[in-house]
Amino acid sequence: MKKAFEPKDKFIARDLSWLKFNQRVLGEAKDKNNPLLERLKFLAIFMGNLDEFLMVRVAGLKTKKEQSSNIQDQLGFYPQEFLEEVSLGCREGIKDLYGTYNQILSKDLAGEGVKIENMSSLKKDQKKFVTDYFATTLYPIITPLGVDAGHPFPVLPTKTLAFAVHIKRKGESYLAIIPIPKNVPRVLRLPSKKNEYRFILMEDIIRTNLTAFFKGYKIQQTTLFRVIRDSELDVEEEETQNLLKEIEGEVKKRRTAKVVYLEVEENCSSELSDMICEGLSFPMEEVVRIGSHFDLTYLFELISYIDKPNLCYQGYTPRKLEFENIFEKIKEGDFILHVPYDSFDPTVQMIQAAARDENVLAIKMTLYRT
Template sequence: MVTAITTFGPSHFLNRELSWLEFNQRVLDQALDTATPLLERVKFFCIASSNLDEFFEVRVAGVKQQIESDAVERSLDGLTASETYRSITKRVRHMVEQQYACWREQLVPALADNGIRFLKFTELSEADRAWIEEYYRNQVRPVLTPLAIDPAHPFPQLLNKSLNMMVQIEMAQGGQKLRHLAVVQVPRVLPRLVRLPREDSRQDFVFLDHLIGHYLADLFPGTKLLGYWHFRVTRNSELYIDEEEAENLLKAVEDELHNRCKGAAVRLELEKECPPEIRAALLGTLHLPEDDLYVIDGPLNPTRLMTIHEG
């Protein structure tokens, strides 16, 4: 009796990276589902973002390295690294658009209806403004360090996944008005959401980065503040250790973990309002193509909004 041999082709296999994105879509679907309890929707919204961070740090970083090494081999699903990368960027852009539309159009209004609000400075009372100013002077200002960008001060090595502000200022020099750029890092040691004191059950918050933005001129005395824009860099965090070559495996692991914050940039997230010249400057400095830019219409680094669910 002759047994037929089954031949498996690309149609029988799933791409690992694209399959993972479908898993994350199911996580995001929980945030999109109005039948899910509200705070659970917020939690899934945050988890979907955290998952994408790790996906870019490891999976996308690996695909980009294959492209840079001129790998032309096709994986079992029939895609080259370049084809996989193009499919990833298209799928992620759609996912991010869904995610932030959910935040703006569904979660924020629903949270407000349930006594959880995110206030702008124009919405603050005089008492709120006084409290915010004291909080800024005592808690925020001492941990802020503006970093100038000029020939004497190259672009700083920003921490992986840290939230930053690109600041443009104008100052008089030699009878001319010259424009300069600077970076202000939003400190991780402080909560992303600053809760305002209330005597009732309302939960009113101000975003820490908006608070810093309100007082930015304080950091650049003698200059004119022209604008500021939030951005966030995700870096290659995949571990590369040759166990046979490493004489001290523990030391090799420690060194690789230490270098994670200095890995090559693999993604730039940038707020929607950022002007083209600032966008181009950031991409050039980080050595990233336009394909690695994700324009965000909402709060960057929403993972830290998990405190809404927890609190």
């Protein structure tokens, strides 16, 4: 007997619901009632949320599609069908994200004297500043990695930004990968007039100086790319004898886990894109092309350089509750702790007091990220 499924329009699948939630985050970035730098934060939050979703939820859906038979879920979705719908939602979200970002960058930020420059638009003193920075800070710590029969495609950690460089010498073609170091800031502030904020991103500095790494070679084409790997933990809590060891093992696997998302530059050639896909064992048809700056979580860093309080939410100082011992305060009667309007300190003090109290056998709590 064929199983009857409820119509899909009566319920919202978990992952599709999450995508709608993230769109509401993006809605805050679009809302001009919010201060400008706060809108940038919402763009960065959207990006960080989506990366996590790709690493865990989309990775899990891909694994399910590969492992399970063609069986419908409770809502009537087949694995491939549901993965396609979620992937479409991700792509639409990315398109919306960059449309909003480019609008804010070109109009709103520029109107406040904040600009992300590229090398071609720099003034003479700014170019010298960047050239010196590359020579003293970047060049010594960057190592190009060749890809050939004896050197497989390098294992890039998740969320790594890297350049793929197609080079030639004496009629022979080669592929080199240059990961962008994570131990340097993504954003470099440039010399500029008072009350002006001029920046350049690390990838633009490196791109302009790629020839320094390939002397004697001719650079045919380059692209920036970014990978996201499967980070879903596959742990059976009830079956494992050592949960901590099991989790440690799963975390170690993340570095070499399969790539679940790949983005390249919009103008990347099919030839170079194919080389990257082959090296990462990634389906060419799933590549996402980006026509702007990659990984917008860099906006958190950018905001930290901009001293414009009028473009941020006004600060708020929570009310502090004064007492010597929280347990003595509790004995006096019930009282309300309303966070964030009240300080979170009493909660911390209660845990500290409980940890010191010899009569306390255990401390148990429900944790949620804040």
